[in-house]
Amino acid sequence: MRKALLQLHTAVFLWGFTGVLGRVITLSQVWLVWYRLAITVVSLWLLYAALGKIRRLPLRSAGYISLIGSILAFHWVCFYGSIKLANVTIALTCLSTTGLLASFLEPLVMKKKFDFVEIGLGLFAIAGIAVIYWNHLEFSNGIIVGLLSAILTVLVSVLNKKMIDQYEPEAITLYQLSGGFVGLSLALPLYLAVFPEPAQAPVAADWLWLIVLSWVCTIGTFFLYIRALKKVSAFTMNLTLTLEPVYGIILAFLFYQENRHFNSWFYVGFALISVAVLFHMWRLLRPARPMLHGSEGNT
Template structure:
């Protein structure tokens, strides 16, 4: 369990950097995610070819992974959309609603009783978002898109939890992101119709950031996250991901001076989210000790 939690928190730290990259990359959210996934899928395909590892799995499993991958792609589009409509700090704080959505979805989609403690902790995070939404109206559109992103992330995580036990994580990633690439390719013309100003060609610096985003913050981070899911619950994973905004907000303060544009309500909200994360970590450790005894 301890090793799984360490892997989880390393992946969370890497995930925190994706919000920063969302600002540094000049592409809009749809193009950004399409390139991110395309580079990752090509890189994984080359990796399997070089290492000689097999990516063959049953056809029914392939179809499930392709469909689940559509969710992660749409989540990323909403996530970066939230950041570009507001800022890194707001977009990542909204991601903390994933814990509440997971606590509600997991009993519906997996044979598991509803955990009211998890719902309560998720509500604390949601209350933190409410503070920001209610008292700072500049970012309301970005917050709404961010909450949609959180719901899609929760749905992806719960469905993914059912699939990770017997399949190599990199194989899962390859098929899921292939599904995501297909759905975004189909949606790209529609998105371009409604948002004709969208940019399609990355700049030279964009390519550099996209490679970091795809290799380090996607392949390495998702490998660690999928490994951790074999030992921890989807809820613990998603609530731990609430630390992602903490890392990213600190980086955004340093790099972009975002602290100059945030009101006191933002800090009240973030404080509540941090409390929910700490309480969940204490709860997980306590339950683990109880099992050993």
């Protein structure tokens, strides 16, 4: 159990670290994601071929999973775009609202009833974002793009629920990331027409950090996460995942001293978001906690 918890926290910490890498890599957001996906997809196909883990999926399912991968790629573009337009802290603060945004999107996509308490918590979090927005207007574009990033990652999670029980996680990951690379490549001409910029190639230092981002923070974290899931409960997993923005913000403060860019109103807004997220998690997991706690003790 201790090893599984270490694996899970390491994966979540590395996910938080991707924000730091997004700032240090000099490429613009779209080229950063394109190279990240290119390195990751080529590496995964070679790795799975060597391990004999490549599985054929029905054409319709493969197309559906690939479409989700394209949405994931656009989420990454928006996430790194938020970092470039504002900073790591703003991007991760927006990302911390995903659980609450899911309360709005999931009922729409899955055709479930709305939970009005969760809607109230969502409005509480939106109030926190509004406080940050109006008191840090220099980061307004970054906040808008960061919220779009959060919406897209929620959409990916909701759509993945329809596939997660049908196929192995390894197969879903392979086809999803491959679909993301193809989808982003096809969308690249349109993106560059709307947001003109020259084609970019990584400098020497960028290649190093792109490899770290692809091999360690994408492929490595996936395997750590999957192995941890075999041991820890859903309660522990969901609770630990809420630490991703916390880890990332702490790293941004340590590496870039981003705390110097914020006044006291940022912390008021972040506190509102944090209270909403924590209460949402407590409400979501409280009924299952006794049973899940018992299951943890048996592993």
